[in-house]
Amino acid sequence: MHEKTVEAGVLEPCLEMKGLDFWYGDTQALKGIDLVVPRHRITALIGPSGCGKSTVLRCINRMNELIEGTRHEGRIVLDGRDIFDDDVDPVALRRHIGMVFQKPNPFPKSIYDNIAYGVRLSRKVGKTEMDRVVQDALEKAHLWDEVKDRLKSPATGLSGGQQQRLCIARALAVKPRVLLMDEPCSALDPIATAKIEDLLLELRDEVTIIIVTHSMQQAARVSDYTAFFYLGELIEHGPTRRIFESPNEQLTERYITGRFG
Amino acid sequence: MTTPGPFAPDAALRRRQTKEKLAQGLLFTASSMSVLILAVLLGRLLWDGLPAIDWGFLTAKYSPLALLTGTTGIGDAIVASAVILVFTMLFAVPLGVAGAIYLNEYAPKGRLTRMIETTIANLAGVPSVVYGLLGLAIFVRFLQVGANMLAAALTLGVLILPIIIVSSQEALRAVPNQLRDASFGLGATKWQTVRHHVLPYALPGILTGNILALSRAAGETAPLLVIGLPVYTTMVGVGPLDPGTPLQTRIFFLASDPRATVQELAAGAVVVLLAVTLLLNLAAIVLRHRLSKRIKW
Amino acid sequence: MTRTKTSEGTAPVDRGVPLFGRKSIDVGARGADALMRGVFFLGGVFVLFVAAAIVWVLLDNSVGFFSFVSPVEFFFHDVWHAVEGANAQYGIWPLVSGTLLVAAGAALIGLPLGLATAIYLAEYASPRIRGFLKPVIEVLAGIPSIVFGFFALAVISPLVQGATAPGTFLGGLFGNAGVFSAANAMIVVGIMVLPIVTSISEDALRSVPQHLREASLALGATRWETVRNVVLPSAVSGVAASFVLAVSRAIGETMAVTMAAGTQAKLTANPVDAIQTMTAFIAQKTSGDTPHQGPGFLSLFAVGAALFAFTFIMNVLAQRFVRRYREVET
Numbered sequence A: 001m002h003e004k005t006v007e008a009g010v011l012e013p014c015l016e017m018k019g020l021d022f023w024y025g026d027t028q029a030l031k032g033i034d035l036v037v038p039r040h041r042i043t044a045l046i047g048p049s050g051c052g053k054s055t056v057l058r059c060i061n062r063m064n065e066l067i068e069g070t071r072h073e074g075r076i077v078l079d080g081r082d083i084f085d086d087d088v089d090p091v092a093l094r095r096h097i098g099m100v101f102q103k104p105n106p107f108p109k110s111i112y113d114n115i116a117y118g119v120r121l122s123r124k125v126g127k128t129e130m131d132r133v134v135q136d137a138l139e140k141a142h143l144w145d146e147v148k149d150r151l152k153s154p155a156t157g158l159s160g161g162q163q164q165r166l167c168i169a170r171a172l173a174v175k176p177r178v179l180l181m182d183e184p185c186s187a188l189d190p191i192a193t194a195k196i197e198d199l200l201l202e203l204r205d206e207v208t209i210i211i212v213t214h215s216m217q218q219a220a221r222v223s224d225y226t227a228f229f230y231l232g233e234l235i236e237h238g239p240t241r242r243i244f245e246s247p248n249e250q251l252t253e254r255y256i257t258g259r260f261g
Numbered sequence B: 001m002t003t004p005g006p007f008a009p010d011a012a013l014r015r016r017q018t019k020e021k022l023a024q025g026l027l028f029t030a031s032s033m034s035v036l037i038l039a040v041l042l043g044r045l046l047w048d049g050l051p052a053i054d055w056g057f058l059t060a061k062y063s064p065l066a067l068l069t070g071t072t073g074i075g076d077a078i079v080a081s082a083v084i085l086v087f088t089m090l091f092a093v094p095l096g097v098a099g100a101i102y103l104n105e106y107a108p109k110g111r112l113t114r115m116i117e118t119t120i121a122n123l124a125g126v127p128s129v130v131y132g133l134l135g136l137a138i139f140v141r142f143l144q145v146g147a148n149m150l151a152a153a154l155t156l157g158v159l160i161l162p163i164i165i166v167s168s169q170e171a172l173r174a175v176p177n178q179l180r181d182a183s184f185g186l187g188a189t190k191w192q193t194v195r196h197h198v199l200p201y202a203l204p205g206i207l208t209g210n211i212l213a214l215s216r217a218a219g220e221t222a223p224l225l226v227i228g229l230p231v232y233t234t235m236v237g238v239g240p241l242d243p244g245t246p247l248q249t250r251i252f253f254l255a256s257d258p259r260a261t262v263q264e265l266a267a268g269a270v271v272v273l274l275a276v277t278l279l280l281n282l283a284a285i286v287l288r289h290r291l292s293k294r295i296k297w
Numbered sequence C: 001m002t003r004t005k006t007s008e009g010t011a012p013v014d015r016g017v018p019l020f021g022r023k024s025i026d027v028g029a030r031g032a033d034a035l036m037r038g039v040f041f042l043g044g045v046f047v048l049f050v051a052a053a054i055v056w057v058l059l060d061n062s063v064g065f066f067s068f069v070s071p072v073e074f075f076f077h078d079v080w081h082a083v084e085g086a087n088a089q090y091g092i093w094p095l096v097s098g099t100l101l102v103a104a105g106a107a108l109i110g111l112p113l114g115l116a117t118a119i120y121l122a123e124y125a126s127p128r129i130r131g132f133l134k135p136v137i138e139v140l141a142g143i144p145s146i147v148f149g150f151f152a153l154a155v156i157s158p159l160v161q162g163a164t165a166p167g168t169f170l171g172g173l174f175g176n177a178g179v180f181s182a183a184n185a186m187i188v189v190g191i192m193v194l195p196i197v198t199s200i201s202e203d204a205l206r207s208v209p210q211h212l213r214e215a216s217l218a219l220g221a222t223r224w225e226t227v228r229n230v231v232l233p234s235a236v237s238g239v240a241a242s243f244v245l246a247v248s249r250a251i252g253e254t255m256a257v258t259m260a261a262g263t264q265a266k267l268t269a270n271p272v273d274a275i276q277t278m279t280a281f282i283a284q285k286t287s288g289d290t291p292h293q294g295p296g297f298l299s300l301f302a303v304g305a306a307l308f309a310f311t312f313i314m315n316v317l318a319q320r321f322v323r324r325y326r327e328v329e330t
């Protein structure tokens, strides 16, 4: 377990969910979620498949409202603002909340343009500045040394692990406050996974990370806090060490020890 | 919570969102054009054509005298259409379905097969007048069939052949391979397998494709003009070697006459043709729909 | 085919196959198998005969045509006057220009509208609007071209005449259109190719993986920015294929053009002029009482060969594009 783990009370909250319900049509996917995500820490969401982990992530950047027939109740407060407030534009919101998906999904463009894409959307950026932004993002994603000589070649030519780090760099380039990651390593081999896990530990000082993972080991290795979901409900939430060593709920214990999943 | 929040749109984003709205509006407007066009087209044709349609119009045969008074009918054209379409399908369906079966069930993956498939793709893009020239040179003149309903049927048959092959192939491809394997496993020959397992399963799909091809043939006009099928005739025969003017060429003939009374007759004939083709299309769509339901099972 | 028992047609299995083991495949079954293989093979290779016949008919008669008319005249002169007798002139340019004028005008109308509709359908439309719009497009695609020809005469021609009447801005710019004009044909053919562009482009747009859209939206792009910067570039070869096929269809379209554009082969770029396309020439010339010989008759095939060449090249190009986007898809 990670040494930096600190108790929640000491930390400033970055994001808070208050009584969050969510429906896809008639099926309720989330039920009264109350969750505090501390700033500059890594929070892992775990739970059996279909329990609503991805739905939580996609509520935070309001990607779920692009699906026909969805509906929510409750609040998500990011830095003191309810993201569902009337004056919040989801497009503006998403600039502050990066997302990395399960399968690496670089655009079929050059490595450089992948990083530049998000930055260019909101403002004109000169070439020298953009070069710096691209290098910066790639360095943070531990990718710079591997690709600096082929920035103009297609991103789809990279290996899976490199692609995923490129996607992380792409998200970091717009300087988000929060980084959402939905099982970012499930399509990668162990070595590529290890690289990304190292990366996450470093990024912690820069962004607040929420990572969905189906791997208990991964949650234990990288996260400071862990939230366990079951059937759309948040069963238990706390410092990772405590959750793994002495869970309060029997359900949590059974899941962590691999008795269902 | 009163100052504009960090997630409120700034000026730049407001501009981008305006663009978004604009794009959405333009795309919606462009899409509505198709609806508008179809509405105007159907509305206008029905408005002009329906008054001309009565029992007499549908059954009377063409006569130049009746044309003068604007009372001639399309009965003979309907008969000619039916005769031509029957022979078209008699010619094209067996050939096309056989071709599809060969390609999907028998053909080895090789040069010849690839050549056939490329050829079919290219034939599908050949303009219909060129099929007319083919019919004129081969059926009318070289084979001495003459400019009659049989030549028309053969020409249309060749024209819809690629459509039939491609759609039948699609239907055959949808047959699960386990079905074939099960049959072969029982020691059946290829033909027995195709006949007892593949064809029955693919039949609705094949039928759908053939109906669409039929609807195409029912409206195709240019090749019939090119082979020299008369645009009007007072002879009414139902034999394939008789001349005959099917609906589509009759429309061409009537529409070229600027007199208002004749234009109304043309509109009437258009409505009848449109009804036939749209009903055929509808039948195909319904059939396909039921088919897709069955596949889910 | 007709031998298949259709009464039990849809039941896929359950047809008790009475064969167990090799011995029971009797000579009859083997014979039938070989026979049917032959029958199907003939069906398969028949299209090769058709293609060969088309090429042969066009080439053979074109060769005949050029024994009357010099290729220099055909390819380089700019008067087309295909009458019987000595004062006939066979410079194909007026027909080519008429064809290209109509195709260009149709493209100007049909491509943007068709693509916009495709984008709306693939990226914006709710399932309900889609369920309404798709059939409309399909119906439009199923309407015979003779019907569009009649529509062009009855509805579009009066509109064009009105828009270019003396005293109007367009009338001042282009001149006044008569009953027949290239503009009529442009508009109606534009409408006719719209469904082609829409259905093929929509297919291409839909085949762009959803995760690319999500990546863009999650970075704070609007939908339109996502469409423009991510979806369209990924679908570009499919969209290109739809454009090329649509233009090819416009070039090959016959009845609507024959009825709407007139019968005067004229080298012009003015849309209010009455013109003649290659296809319209073929349809109009053959529907008259033409003797089946001589340069006038044979010119049909020379023009047909030129038309075939145009559309063939475009179709090959379109197939290239389609193949490319199929590859990207996988």
Ligand SMILES: Nc1ncnc2c1ncn2[C@@H]1O[C@H](COP(=O)(O)OP(=O)(O)O)[C@@H](O)[C@H]1O
Residues within 6 Å of the ligand: A024, A027, A029, A047, A048, A049, A050, A051, A052, A053, A054, A055, A056, A067
């Ligand atoms: N687009 C959708 N439409 C309808 N139901 C959905 C959709 N996405 C997810 N669900 C349902 O919501 C529940 C939670 O799904 P999800 O958040 O993806 O779970 P997890 O990521 O934990 O595996 C599941 O029951 C799933 O079937």
Ligand SMILES: [Mg+2]
Residues within 6 Å of the ligand: A053, A054, A055, A182
């Ligand atoms: Mg998930």
